[in-house]
Amino acid sequence: MSASPTTEKLHEAKELDLTLSGRGVWLVKVPKYLSQQWQKSPGDVGKLRISRTDIPGRKPEVTLKLNDEISQTKIPGQPPVPKDHKLMLTGVGDQNLVVFSQSVGTDKLAVEGKVIQRAECRPDDKDGIYMKRKRIEVMKMNQPKREVIQIKGVVPVYKPKSDHEFNIQHQKKLKEDGKRTRDDKEKVQNMLFAAFEKHQYYNISDLVRITNQPISYLKEILKEICIYNMKAPHKNMWELRPEYRHYKDTTS
Amino acid sequence: MAAINQPGSSVLKPAALSSSDGNKKVEEFTIRVPKDKKKTYGMMKLSSGSDVDFLKLSQTTVKMERENNLKEYKTANDLESAPKFGAGSEFGREQKEEARRKKYGIIRKKYNPEDQPWIMKIGSGKQARRYKGTREGTITDNTSYYIFTKSADGAFEAFPVEEWYNFTPMIRYKYLNSEEAEEEFKRRDHTLNLFSVMVRKRIKNDNSNEDGEEVEKKEKSKGKKSKSFLLTDMDEFGDLSDDDDEEEDGEGEGDDEEKPKKASKGKKGKGVEKRKKNSKHNSDDEAIEDSDEGDFDDREVDYMSDSSSSMSELEDRDKLDKYEEKGVDEEAGLKKLIDSEASSDEEEDKNKEEDGEQEDGSKVKPEKVKKEGSESSSSSSSDSDSDIEKEEKFSSVLFMQKKSSSRSATPTSFETEDKKAGTKRKPESEMPTISLPTSSKKIRTESPITAGSGASEGITEEAIRRYLMRKPMTAKELVQKFKSKKLHMTKEEIIGKILQLLKKIKPEKKKVNDKLYLSLPKTD
Numbered sequence: 001m002s003a004s005p006t007t008e009k010l011h012e013a014k015e016l017d018l019t020l021s022g023r024g025v026w027l028v029k030v031p032k033y034l035s036q037q038w039q040k041s042p043g044d045v046g047k048l049r050i051s052r053t054d055i056p057g058r059k060p061e062v063t064l065k066l067n068d069e070i071s072q073t074k075i076p077g078q079p080p081v082p083k084d085h086k087l088m089l090t091g092v093g094d095q096n097l098v099v100f101s102q103s104v105g106t107d108k109l110a111v112e113g114k115v116i117q118r119a120e121c122r123p124d125d126k127d128g129i130y131m132k133r134k135r136i137e138v139m140k141m142n143q144p145k146r147e148v149i150q151i152k153g154v155v156p157v158y159k160p161k162s163d164h165e166f167n168i169q170h171q172k173k174l175k176e177d178g179k180r181t182r183d184d185k186e187k188v189q190n191m192l193f194a195a196f197e198k199h200q201y202y203n204i205s206d207l208v209r210i211t212n213q214p215i216s217y218l219k220e221i222l223k224e225i226c227i228y229n230m231k232a233p234h235k236n237m238w239e240l241r242p243e244y245r246h247y248k249d250t251t252s
Numbered sequence: 253m254a255a256i257n258q259p260g261s262s263v264l265k266p267a268a269l270s271s272s273d274g275n276k277k278v279e280e281f282t283i284r285v286p287k288d289k290k291k292t293y294g295m296m297k298l299s300s301g302s303d304v305d306f307l308k309l310s311q312t313t314v315k316m317e318r319e320n321n322l323k324e325y326k327t328a329n330d331l332e333s334a335p336k337f338g339a340g341s342e343f344g345r346e347q348k349e350e351a352r353r354k355k356y357g358i359i360r361k362k363y364n365p366e367d368q369p370w371i372m373k374i375g376s377g378k379q380a381r382r383y384k385g386t387r388e389g390t391i392t393d394n395t396s397y398y399i400f401t402k403s404a405d406g407a408f409e410a411f412p413v414e415e416w417y418n419f420t421p422m423i424r425y426k427y428l429n430s431e432e433a434e435e436e437f438k439r440r441d442h443t444l445n446l447f448s449v450m451v452r453k454r455i456k457n458d459n460s461n462e463d464g465e466e467v468e469k470k471e472k473s474k475g476k477k478s479k480s481f482l483l484t485d486m487d488e489f490g491d492l493s494d495d496d497d498e499e500e501d502g503e504g505e506g507d508d509e510e511k512p513k514k515a516s517k518g519k520k521g522k523g524v525e526k527r528k529k530n531s532k533h534n535s536d537d538e539a540i541e542d543s544d545e546g547d548f549d550d551r552e553v554d555y556m557s558d559s560s561s562s563m564s565e566l567e568d569r570d571k572l573d574k575y576e577e578k579g580v581d582e583e584a585g586l587k588k589l590i591d592s593e594a595s596s597d598e599e600e601d602k603n604k605e606e607d608g609e610q611e612d613g614s615k616v617k618p619e620k621v622k623k624e625g626s627e628s629s630s631s632s633s634s635d636s637d638s639d640i641e642k643e644e645k646f647s648s649v650l651f652m653q654k655k656s657s658s659r660s661a662t663p664t665s666f667e668t669e670d671k672k673a674g675t676k677r678k679p680e681s682e683m684p685t686i687s688l689p690t691s692s693k694k695i696r697t698e699s700p701i702t703a704g705s706g707a708s709e710g711i712t713e714e715a716i717r718r719y720l721m722r723k724p725m726t727a728k729e730l731v732q733k734f735k736s737k738k739l740h741m742t743k744e745e746i747i748g749k750i751l752q753l754l755k756k757i758k759p760e761k762k763k764v765n766d767k768l769y770l771s772l773p774k775t776d
C-alpha cells in the first residue's frame with residue numbers, strides 16, 4: 001500500500017494524442033442484453049441498415065439486425081434476445097462529448113473522435129420476443145428472495161462438547177513447554193537489547209514470547225532499562241530508556 | 253435533422269446497396285465488435301460552458317494524468333507511514349492492525365490509481381488550463397454505450413465505452429465554500445438599521461469605559477494590595493497623596509523594626525500604610541462633617557466593655573460580624589464569658605485578647621507595643637513579642653483591615669485617642685497609627701498577654717475550658733478545633749499541648765457511643 005514505483009508511474013502525466021480529434025463518431029446506447037451478447041461472441045454481429053427518403057424533414061430510418069448466430073447464442077439463465085432493433089437518432093445538443101482511449105499495455109492516451117450523433121438502440125418487437133423476455137425478467141424480479149421451507153427430516157445438531165480438540169492440543173502444548181525459567185539477567189538484557197534494535201516499541205506479551213522469561217522477572221529487568229508508555233501513540237508499550245538507545249534517524 | 257452525420261470523416265461509401273425502390277435509398281453496413289481489446293474507451297464529457305475543441309488544440313500539448321490521492325487515502329485510512337524498523341517502529345504493528353480490522357469486520361478498499369479522477373492540462377506553464385474529470389458512476393448501470401466508428405473497409409466498428417468522465421475546469425482562485433456562501437446569502441436582504449447600529453455603538457462605548465475603570469483599579473490594587481479593601485470613595489482619593497508618606501514609612505520601619513518587619517512587610521507594612529491613609533482622610537472627613545467629639549459616646553458604653561475605648565456602635569457590629577465568621581459558638585461562648593466575668597475589665601480584655609490570638613494571632617500586639625513605645629521603652633516590649641510576631645507574620649491581614657475600616661467610621665474617637673496617647677502622629681514614626689481604639693485597652697492588658705505569650709499559639713487553658721463548658725467534646729474534636737485555627741504547630745505539638753492542659757483542667761469524662769466525651773460544668 002505504500003507508494004510503490006508502479007503507482008507513481010500510473011500517476012505520471014501522459015500526453016494526449018490529438019491526431020484523431022477531428023473524427024466524428026456515433027454514440028449508441030445499447031440495451032444491456034445486446035451488449036452481453038456482443039461481448040460473448042465478438043466479430044461481425046449484425047447489419048446496420050440506413051434508409052433515407054427523399055421526403056424532406058423526415059429522419060432516415062436506421063435499423064439493426066443481428067446475425068443469426070448472434071441472436072441464437074444463448075447465455076445461460078438468459079431468455080432469448082430479439083433480433084431486430086431500431087436506432088432512434090438524437091442529436092448531441094450542446095454537449096461536448098469526446099471519446100478517448102487508453103492503450104491496454106502501453107497506457108498511451110489518444111483522442112478517438114468527437115461524438116457527432118447519438119443514437120438509442122431499441123428492440124423492434126415484431127415477434128414478441130422482447131416482451132416475452134421482459135415478462136420473464138419481471139417474474140424473476142418479483143420472486144421472493146427468501147422462502148419458507150417445511151423441514152421433513154431431523155436436522156443434525158451437534159452435541160455440546162466439554163473440551164474441544166483444539167483446546168486439548170493447546171493445553172498439551174503448554175504443558176510440554178513447561179514453565180518459563182529465569183535466565184541470567186545479563187542474557188535476558190542482551191536479548192532485549194537485540195529486540196529493541198529492530199523496533200522501538202514492544203508489548204510486554206511480545207517480549208515474553210521473544211525472551212521466554214517469566215513475566216514478573218521480565219518486568220523487573222524492563223523497569224531498569226526501559227520506559228513504560230502509558231499514553232496514546234504507543235500506549236502500553238515498552239521502550240528503551242534514552243541512555244540505552246542509539247537508533248539511526250531513518251524517519252525521513 | 254434531415255440528414256444524419258455518418259461516422260467517420262471520409263465520405264461514406266455504401267458497402268452493399270441492396271435496394272433503392274423509388275425515393276428510398278438504403279445503405280447497409282456490417283457492425284463489427286473487435287475481438288482483441290487493445291484499447292479501452294472512455295467518454296469525456298466536457299462541460300457545455302467550456303470551449304475545448306481538440307481540433308484547434310492540435311499545436312498545444314495536452315496532457316492527462318490521474319490525480320494523486322495517495323496521501324488523502326492514507327490519512328483517511330489512518331495509514332501514517334510509520335517506520336517498519338528502527339526508531340519509532342512498533343513490534344508487530346501491522347499484524348495487530350490487521351487482526352483488529354478483521355475482528356471488527358472492516359474491509360479496507362485498496363488504493364487504485366485507476367479510480368482516481370483525471371486531470372487534463374491544456375498548454376503548459378502558467379497559462380495551462382486545467383480540467384478535472386470525475387467519473388460518473390451510474391450512467392452505465394443499466395445500459396451500455398458503444399461508439400460506432402467507420403473502419404477502412406466500410407464496416408462499422410463498435411467499441412464499448414467503459415467509463416464516463418465529467419470534465420470541469422479547475423478553479424484556482426479563492427471562492428466561498430458552501431457554508432460561507434450560505435452566510436452571505438442570508439445577508440442579501442439585510443438593510444442597515446441605523447437605530448440598532450447606534451445602540452450597538454453605545455453599548456460598545458459603555459463597555460470600553462468600564463474597562464478603563466477596571467484597568468485603573470487593577471493597577472491600583474497591584475500597587476497596594478491592601479487597598480483592595482476600600483470602605484469609601486475617599487480612600488481612593490487618599491491614594492493620590494499617599495505615595496510620599498509610604499516611602500517615609502519604609503524608612504521609619506527600617507530603624508527599629510527591621511527584623512520582624514522584613515518578612516511581613518508585604519502584608520503588614522501595607523496594612524499600616526493603609527491605616528495611616530485612612531486616618532488622614534478621616535481628619536478631612538471631620539472637617540467637613542463638623543461632628544463633635546462626644547457624638548457617639550453613649551453608644552460606646554452600651555457595647556464596649558472598655559468604657560474608655562471609643563468604638564462606635566457601627567464598628568462594634570462590625571466586630572461582632574467578624575466573630576460570627578469565625579464561628580457562632582465562639583461568639584456565644586464569648587458572650588457568656590463576658591456575662592459571667594463582667595466584673596473585671598481586665599479579665600474580659602484578656603478573653604478578647606485570647607480570642608484574637610486564636611483567630612489571627614495577636615496581630616495587633618506588636619503594633620500596640622510600638623504605640624506604647626512613646627511612653628515606655630519600645631525595645632523592652634518588642635523583644636518579648638518578637639517570637640510571637642514571627643508566628644503572626646503569616647496570618648491574615650484581615651483583622652488589621654477590619655480595624656482600620658472601623659476606624660474610618662469613627663473619626664472623632666480617633667482624634668481623642670490620639671491625644672490620649674500623647675503621640676502626635678508623624679509620618680516618620682512608622683507604626684503609631686495602629687488601631688487606636690484597641691490601644692488603650694491593650695495597654696492595660698499588656699501584662700497578661702506577655703505572660704501568656706509563653707503558652708501562646710492560641711492553645712490556652714482558658715480556651716479549652718471554654719470549649720468544654722459549651723458542650724461536651726471528644727479529645728479528637730478538641731484537637732480539630734485548634735487545628736482549624738491554623739496555628740503554626742505540628743499536630744503532635746497541638747496534641748501534646750492539649751493533653752498537658754487537659755491534665756491541669758481535669759474535665760468530667762463521659763462515655764457515649766464508645767466515645768469519650770470531655771466536659772466541664774458551667775460556672776456561673
